[in-house]
Amino acid sequence: MAGGITKSDIGGLLAKQGILIAFVIFMIGFTIANERFLAPENVMGVVRSSAILGVMALGVTFVVISGNLDLSVGSMMSFSTIVVLDLHDKIGPEFAIPAMFVMTLCLGAFIGFLVGYLKLNSLIVTLGMLSAIHGLTLTYSGGKNMDIANKGETWFAVFGQGSVLGIPVPILIFGLLAALLGMVLGKTPFGRKVYAVGGNGVAATFSGIPRARVVFTCYLLSSLCVATAGLIQASRSMGSQNTVGQGLELEVLAAVILGGASLLGGSGTIFKTIIGVLILGFIQNGLLLVGLQFYAQYVVTWVIIILAVWLDIAAKRGRLLSPIA
Amino acid sequence: AEYRIGITQNNVGVDSYQTTYDKSFKEAVEANDAVEAVVLDAGGDVARQIAQIEDLIQQQVQAIIIWPTNGEAVIPAVRKAHNAGIPVIVTNSNIAEAGFDFVKSFSGPDNITQGSRSAEIMCDKFKEMGIETTAQVVQISGQPGYTTAIERQKGFDDRLPEVCPDVTIVETQPGDWNREKSQKVMEAFLVKYDKIDGVYAGDDNMGVGALNAAKAAGREGIIFVGATNFAVGYEAMEKGEYWGSIYQSPVDDAKAALKTAIDVLDGKELPFLNYFDTPKITQDNMSDFTKPVF
Amino acid sequence: MSKKASELAPALRLENIVKTFPGVRALDGVSFDVMPGEVHALMGENGAGKSTLMKVLGGIHQPDSGRIIVNETPVRMGTPLEAKHKGIVFIHQELSLAKELTVAENIYLGELPRKRFGVVDWQSLFDKTNLILQRLKVGFDAKTQVSDLSIANQQMVEIARALTHEAKAVIFDEPTASLTDAEKVVLFEVVEDLKSHGVGIIYISHRMEEIFKITDRISVLRDGQYRGTLETAKTTEEDVTQLMIGRKLDLTRHVNDHEFGDVALEVKGLSCGSLYQNVSFNVSAGEVVGFYGLVGAGRTEIAETLFGLRTPTGGNILLEGQEVEITSPMDAINLGISLVPENRKEQGLVLGMNCRDNMTLPQVSDLTAGPFVSDGAEIAIFDLYHDKLEIKTPSWKQLAGNLSGGNQQKIVIGKWLSMHPKVLIVDEPTRGIDVGSKSEIHKLIRGLASQGYAIIVISSEMPEVLHVSDRIIAMYSGRIMREFTSEEVTEDSLIQAISGIVASDEKAV
């Protein structure tokens, strides 16, 4: 064949890098539609505002690969944000931040215990926690907005508004965390165990892998990411409502799926999740630039999710339409 | 107690105003030996609110106060209460006109006036700056379908051309009374429009969200005017980042609602619309007001 | 009509069937036919393509090329339903049942009798089913929920499907893998019955004695290619094996060739609720102990207890004389116990993971360079056992789920061998595995014993236990009935022991 590229090569390429290709096509399309799209400040802006979603998606990637779901991250993020803002004025940022991390990790540990050790269904557990944590947040704050009293006099703003060498700190945190977690998932024994547990939990157990502990750790990681996201959010706005994270759980999930993680567990990577997050961010921004209302993005996201996942599995099975009779 | 009153609120806990209202209402009931109250929260869900009205009717409370989630959808439920002989008082945000026949009284702020006043605050400031002929304004409105939002927007939209005929409102988008949503909306405005001189937000919570977006993007010199002065708005005014707002207290709001209900039960003659006063507040006169508690 | 058998038209014929999967040419121009009233065996090593060929016939896979001919007319088997309508009934290798439904619904799955408006005709469904169940002499009725049945009985439900239709041909893909002897007898009666009604039967099995007992002809596949057809009456096991794997096999009983070491594992009075009671035995280094019994005798549960997957309700476990407590597989692995589980797809492998990662899974935490998994160390292990066990796979990157059953099993065995355990437990090591691989695995087990491993082999196949064991423990209904040395054991005494029959002067151990 001319050029030596066969049909199956293209299929394989699509299967492996379908999301990446879709992403590139997207960027080209929007760039043609609006010259501002690729302007550095715009790109930077999109990445920065995607950082919070992105940080949360990193943790959820672990949970999803381990074969579970986490619908509580949005509600948990509200909790972290409110707690750190409240404690900031009470005990100072240097104590407030670790205290908030500990509290959020406790929530993650609780979910991890329920799903990992008690083996309760993660969809329902995290759905329950979505509601329960919201209640907890309201109890904690008394339902009031939380605001830092002296916004000008604290270094707390650095996480959300600062920048190092011209790179906004949220992007930096996102990048570092992604690199770290990417290596944990892709290169370490723990990462391998996550894939095994998600791929076939029974076989993993029969191979001496402590399934419960692996699942538990995934939720702990997820809550760690949520706490980080809450920190960025709190620092970015220096004040917040109790519902700041509401609805983010589904956006996060959409990003992870868009990145190609299978909800059945056992597949997905951090890199692909980042692509998923960026696609969502750039769609939102791109549509806005070409003058569409924000809800147009819902419809486009729908089409893109379906197409991306479809092409992905179509390439794997070697035919476009499913063999379902 | 003499009277048993039921209240179903819109969405407690979603922002400070509603939370403070909820607290103040309970405190006001506590302080008054003559009343007991069943205090419910619809969580923003119309279906739940209708169910709650039905529950209150079924529990045979003597009056129902309702903070509607949707000014239109609750009308049939209100009619049901009316038909059951239970007087209904609407609080904070009115229901649509079709339902006025079934309501004894409305208690809350005059939102059209609020909108007009915000327009005046903004126009005065523009005049002071000398840009009243060129200024461009964006508007972030409250939750769509919510009477307060509709009225404030109408008040603003109608009044601004009267006082500053050359100022243009380039775009209006809803911010759902939500700071983060408003911040997102403002980010989009900033990307889209190079020239923005003023921002009118349906409340300070959203106003501050917009302010945050502008600060993050490094855009200065924008005049922010809101409504329902929140503590954050007040502070931003102290810092000189935020120009003005409308002073409205949820404590007054809650007390007024309870008082209206009691007055109705006492058989007093009341006007249909019971407004409590909501004055203008700007950086110039803010020292006359105490800092809001919410 | 009085034509001779050879002049009759075949019930169905496959011609030059080619079927490829990504990376695998599963069928390479296979032709095959079956006569009415004939039992035609299909044999071949694991992965030879037997199941695939049958799935093509059953409408589950579409061939890339080739023809299917029924009643001398070429047909297309587009879907399983089409195949059924053309008279092909398929009894699957893996249980293919909806366990939450009743026996009756499962037997008539896909064609429930209906009244008007798509309403199920329960009366007729149950009546028809009970008739079939009577013919099969089983002890359950049509309304039983399938999940309440033993595995063997579930297999009988699957077999019952063969009787629902005016079938032209019935395919049995390894139907006896989990059947007891009594049930096998019933199965063979069913086969005879179908045969006498002129139905053509395709019978896939790795068990030679069955093949020679009930089949008329034997066709052999190898690596997806047709190797020829033999008349059962005129051939021998050796000939068939030769055709399948190209060499001769040694199937004689094992003779011990080395000294045993100290006792590696000792179990005293172990019980686990109602699953098994008061089990005591020991295994020495270098010794192979076979556990023989019927399905449900409790052997797997003992293995699972030793591997930390069940909590015993009484008794002790001693490893090299030390009493140990095993609460998780991790404990077991650390103590040097390995388990090759009974069900490789569900318990043995992560099917969506590649072969190498599967093989190194239990020790992945130790194969590190710094904090990361070392690629080199993993590949080294894979290569070693790939060669040692002759695993057929294009590369370590192949997903485990894409291998044939036998090669999957070898991956699992490799996984545990690479852990160098003191005690190796293998549960049904050759279930569904072809003779070639089987004898390799047997040789492997013997070889490991001579290297000083203590080995427990659980098997439901008598030739296998006899062939590999130094000692045989017979179990019946959760109890050890008798222990035999390889010298004293006879087939009769073994069968008596596992059926719960003990001579009055013999004391149960």
Next chain:
Amino acid sequence: MQNESRTRLFKKGAIWGFILFELAFFSIAGSYLSVSESAFMDVDNMLLLLKQSAPIGIIALGMTIIMVNGNIDLSVGATYALAAIVMLDSMTWPVFGGLGDWVIPISWILALLTGVLLGAVNGLIVWKTGVDAFIVTLGSMLGYRGLVFMYNGEQPTSQLNWTLVDFAEAQFLGLHTATWFLLAVVAGLWFLMNRTVHGRNAYAIGDNREAAVNAGIRVGPHMMINFMLIGFLAALSAAVFYSESGSVNPNDGELFELWAITAVVLGGTKLTGGSGSIISTLGGVIAIQLLRKGLGYIGAGTETVNLVIGLILIAVLFLDRQLNIKAKGELKV
């Protein structure tokens, strides 16, 4: 075997036991905490309970068949909103101008067709692309919601028709219109799932899809029918509810899918498919509605309601699992 069917019965009864517990609890707690004079277990209150269970209930019943079938539908909330918009908006379309109140049945039909159509789109995508239903419907949850917004921007769609309201508020034999619809759906779906070939095949597909395929059951059309059915039911739920309220916000029905799934799971339907019962789902719906009502009755605040509902959900799941552990062996995997 006797034993097994008893545990099975016990598990089916669990949700009703929980409902009894709730009733007892709120009655007793209410006598101390409630300011209301009427008893919690008042007949009228129970009738109201059924009526108020209808919007989520009708959807949850549909969700049961989807989940028995081995799928899930996250887009029902958006379908609900879109159907409501079509119903309310179509009443004002000039084409139907001369019809008077005869426009009502037409609007209902249009709404129901909308639901069926949206369901069919989901079903078709699941069938033809082979993408998991969770992902497909997560996508269409967004997409359909986008369509809702596009229809009328962020403004509510309102059309108060008093004839319609009177119909929706009517009571027949003591039961509200919405209750009748709820019960009719229960009866209809029970018959469908237990008596028809489609229903039994749906169970088989959810239980063991490969087995169903091997047996020649056409998986695709069955799934498609079920998706159309749940679309229909989401629209029916909307039609019933918005007949009474007459105005729909574009974000109405958000989170409905989650509550519906919760009710289904409380009713004991397996998330993996293959088992589940219509009647038990009704129990799950009632249990949730009762919890909400009861918490309001005893004067619990917003934060408590959220906390309690979340934790109860987890607790019930935990209890259910304990029951299941007894029923199965004790292999530690």
